[in-house]
Amino acid sequence: MVSERQPRVELAIETKELTKYYGNHRGIESLSFSVHAGEIFGFLGPNGAGKSTTIRILIDLLRPTSGEARVLGLEPRQSSVDLRRRIGYLPGDLAMYDRMTGREVCRYFAALRRLDTGPEVGRLAERFQLDLDRPIKDYSTGNRQKVGLVQAFMHQPEVLILDEPTTGLDPLMQQEFYGLLQEARDDGRTVLLSSHVLPEVEHVADRVAIVREGAIVVVEDVETLKGRAVRRMGIDFARAVEASAFLCLSSVRSAEESNDGHRLDLRIEGAVDEVVKEMAKYEVVNLSSGGGDLEEVFLDYYRQPEDAME
Amino acid sequence: MIGSIFRTSFRERRSATVWWTLGMVSLAVVTVSFFPTIRNDTESFQEMFDSMPEGLLTVFGIDDSTLLITPSGFVNSRLYSGIGPIVLSAFGVGLGTAAIVGEEDRGTLNLLLAQPISRTRLVLEKFASVTASTLSVGGGVLGALVVLNPIVDLGFPLANMVAANVGLVLMTLVFSAFALAIGSLTGDRGRTIGLSVALVVGAFVINGLAPLIDSLAWTRQFSPFYWLQGPNRLSNGFSLGYSSLMVIAIGSLVCVAVWGLNRRDIDV
Numbered sequence: 001m002v003s004e005r006q007p008r009v010e011l012a013i014e015t016k017e018l019t020k021y022y023g024n025h026r027g028i029e030s031l032s033f034s035v036h037a038g039e040i041f042g043f044l045g046p047n048g049a050g051k052s053t054t055i056r057i058l059i060d061l062l063r064p065t066s067g068e069a070r071v072l073g074l075e076p077r078q079s080s081v082d083l084r085r086r087i088g089y090l091p092g093d094l095a096m097y098d099r100m101t102g103r104e105v106c107r108y109f110a111a112l113r114r115l116d117t118g119p120e121v122g123r124l125a126e127r128f129q130l131d132l133d134r135p136i137k138d139y140s141t142g143n144r145q146k147v148g149l150v151q152a153f154m155h156q157p158e159v160l161i162l163d164e165p166t167t168g169l170d171p172l173m174q175q176e177f178y179g180l181l182q183e184a185r186d187d188g189r190t191v192l193l194s195s196h197v198l199p200e201v202e203h204v205a206d207r208v209a210i211v212r213e214g215a216i217v218v219v220e221d222v223e224t225l226k227g228r229a230v231r232r233m234g235i236d237f238a239r240a241v242e243a244s245a246f247l248c249l250s251s252v253r254s255a256e257e258s259n260d261g262h263r264l265d266l267r268i269e270g271a272v273d274e275v276v277k278e279m280a281k282y283e284v285v286n287l288s289s290g291g292g293d294l295e296e297v298f299l300d301y302y303r304q305p306e307d308a309m310e
Numbered sequence: 311m312i313g314s315i316f317r318t319s320f321r322e323r324r325s326a327t328v329w330w331t332l333g334m335v336s337l338a339v340v341t342v343s344f345f346p347t348i349r350n351d352t353e354s355f356q357e358m359f360d361s362m363p364e365g366l367l368t369v370f371g372i373d374d375s376t377l378l379i380t381p382s383g384f385v386n387s388r389l390y391s392g393i394g395p396i397v398l399s400a401f402g403v404g405l406g407t408a409a410i411v412g413e414e415d416r417g418t419l420n421l422l423l424a425q426p427i428s429r430t431r432l433v434l435e436k437f438a439s440v441t442a443s444t445l446s447v448g449g450g451v452l453g454a455l456v457v458l459n460p461i462v463d464l465g466f467p468l469a470n471m472v473a474a475n476v477g478l479v480l481m482t483l484v485f486s487a488f489a490l491a492i493g494s495l496t497g498d499r500g501r502t503i504g505l506s507v508a509l510v511v512g513a514f515v516i517n518g519l520a521p522l523i524d525s526l527a528w529t530r531q532f533s534p535f536y537w538l539q540g541p542n543r544l545s546n547g548f549s550l551g552y553s554s555l556m557v558i559a560i561g562s563l564v565c566v567a568v569w570g571l572n573r574r575d576i577d578v
Contacts, residue, residue: 022578059424061576085426095417099322111314112425151421 011070012037012159012190013058018067020053027053028214030067035192035207040185042201042222043194044298045211051194052092054211055163058192059089071159085113088152092163092194094144096136102147103132109151117154124150127176141168153180160184160191166200178204198298202226210301217301231268232290233275237261238283249274315427315435319409320442327443330401331450337397338454341388342462345381352379365522381464382545389451390474391539395481396514398447399534402482403506405443406489407499409436410567414577415499429571433494437564440486441479448479466544473548480556481538485510487563495570497578534559 013035020027028050035041043051056062057069060076060083069076074083096105103121110117125132128146136144145168152160160181166174181191181204195201201208202222209219230253240261247255251274253267262285268275279287320327348355359367359378378384388394410433413419423429452475459466488509493502517533520526530536537556541549 022575056576061420061423062578063575081426081428084424087424089421089424091417091420091424093417093420096421097322097418108314108318109421109425112427148421 010037011035012039012072013041013192014068014070015054015057016068018054018057018069019065020050020057020062021065026050026214027062028211031211031214031216032067033209033216033219035190037190038185038188039206040181040191040193040204042205042208043192043211044198044201044208045194045196047196049211050214051196051211052163053214055089055092055161055192055194058161059084059087086158088155088157088160088162090148090152090162090165092167094148094167096144096147098137099135101133101135102130102139102143102150105136105147106132106151106154110154113155115155120154120156121150124153124180127180128173142170142173145169146173149177149180153184156187156189158189160189162191163194164196165193166195166197174200210298212301227270229269231272233266233268233272234286234288234290235264235266235279235284236286237263238285241282246275246278249278251275312431313435315422315432316438316442319436319439323405323408323439323443327446330443331447334394334397334447335450335454337394338389338451339458341394342385342455342458342464344388345384345462345464348379348384355379368518368521380545381462382466382470382542385455385464385466386474386539386542386544390478390542390544391517391535395478395535395538396510398478398482399485399510399513401447402440402444402485403489403503403510405440406486407493407502407506409433409440409486409490409493410571411493411497411499411502414493414497417577420577423576430568433490433564433568433571437487437490437567440490441483444479444482444486447482448475451475451478467547470544470547473543477538477541477543477549477553477556480553480560481534483560484534484537484556484563487560487567491563491566491570494567495574497574497576 011034013033015034016032018031019029031050031054043054045051053062057064058071058076060080063077071083072086076083097108100108102125106117106121110121121132124130125146128149130143130146130150132147132150136147139147145165149162149165152162166177169177181193184191185206193201193205202225205222207219207221208225210217236259241257241264242261243255243257243264246252246264246266251268251270251272253269255267256265257263258265266275356379378387410419413422423432452471455464455466455471455475456468458464459471485506489502489506492505493499496502513533513535516526516529517535517539520528520530520533530540534556537552541552543549
């Protein structure tokens with residue numbers, strides 16, 4: 001519940017030089033980022049980049065080797081119980097009590113929160129088309145994930161920390177989930193959404209941090225990042241066209257002719273307006289457009305060796 | 311709600327607890343039912359016990375073979391030493407392991423500790439549920455004994471039967487608390503079971519063999535099995551000394567568990 005007495009903090013989550021080593025093995029190293037109150041923040045990176053390590057420090061499941069973390073202005077270890085009352089968490093590696101039903105799991109956690117979340121649980125289950133009265137062991141991966149989501153959302157927490165939340169959800173349920181995230185944001189709640197798939201984060205997040213090998217590579221507005229996204233466009237013309245006519249446009253990165261100049265394959269960065277206007281001068285037989293998401297920008301960040309960064 | 315972890319954990323193990331209780335009750339029934347056979351032919355049994363090497367008798371929990379033909383000597387050495395306590399130590403280790411490190415191993419501790427509960431409360435409620443399960447088993451054995459007492463004409467005072475089963479419960483809880491402490495300290499289920507089994511074996515060996523070696527006889531005082539068997543509560547009643555010792559051991563181990571779980575990372 002968004003509580004009235006708590007002073008509103010501007011930064012819902014903040015880490016400074018956060019470092020976690022497991023023996024000699026690096027978890028994260030000097031990781032700093034902040035999440036504004038009321039935004040959906042995407043936490044993006046390949047598996048093993050340190051996303052879960054960071055998240056688990058915020059929940060006080062792990063203790064940092066050094067550095068600082070704050071959630072709602074509080075230090076996770078000192079204010080552990082108080083903070084977890086205000087956080088909804090979905091672990092990346094979700095495991096639940098196999099012999100309990102979905103409803104029993106939710107009731108158990110609600111009792112630990114001293115809340116009656118029955119109506120909210122019912123509402124969420126309905127949205128996710130989830131039958132709560134079967135034992136967890138009989139659920140598919142997707143349905144287990146839904147129970148995990150229900151328990152994370154049921155107490156309407158101020159901060160939602162979701163580690164790979166769409167694992168196993170079918171596309172329809174993913175849409176439902178995105179809707180839920182947007183409603184949470186509209187309510188002024190904050191979401192930290194970790195994922196290794198870009199379209200998901202791109203779809204709902206306001207800002208995104210890309211994590212690689214235990215460190216933040218970039219924190220950026222999704223819109224700004226999208227501006228850098230590379231779009232592929234294939235145009236079939238009725239008559240042969242010179243590639244140079246398009247190559248001179250500022251947004252076109254490359255143009256490839258084929259089919260005796262009847263087809264052009266373009267890679268466009270940023271706005272497509274110029275290209276559309278140029279294209280309109282010719283008779284277009286067919287047009288296809290792909291990419292347009294952040295995949296390429298993202299993969300660039302993933303691939304960059306550490307020393308070549310910055 | 312305070313008690314939710316306790317109730318849920320207890321309920322989760324309810325059917326297992328019922329089976330363990332039935333097992334121990336059967337053991338009690340079978341053991342006690344054998345006693346009339348001895349009573350009806352005291353002399354030949356006494357002869358047989360006398361002919362057995364003392365070492366063998368000690369290993370089987372029989373310190374003084376002349377006591378074997380008495381009801382309290384017989385039941386104490388057959389039910390409150392040897393197979394009974396061994397079975398219950400396994401039960402205790404299982405419960406103590408499942409409580410924390412078992413949940414961690416299954417992965418459920420992640421979600422449980424994402425709820426607004428302190429780790430201290432988690433350990434305490436978990437141990438309370440372990441205690442409740444152990445009390446059910448101890449209560450079952452006590453019930454069996456109370457019913458059989460007049461039937462077999464054992465002549466045990468009720469207070470002594472209660473005392474013996476309080477001892478049984480406390481001994482079991484010593485092993486549970488040990489497993490709970492190791493699990494909370496290490497987060498390693500395999501190591502928890504390994505060390506706990508080592509404790510059970512070690513305790514069994516020093517209880518059985520130490521009395522045979524004069525210079526080592528005193529080490530028997532360190533075995534939880536001796537804390538149960540030694541004072542023979544069935545004939546002597548409640549043993550304040552050994553019972554307090556067990557309560558202190560349990561309390562200290564639970565404190566170690568609280569400290570251990572509070573200081574470390576969960577499910578690394």
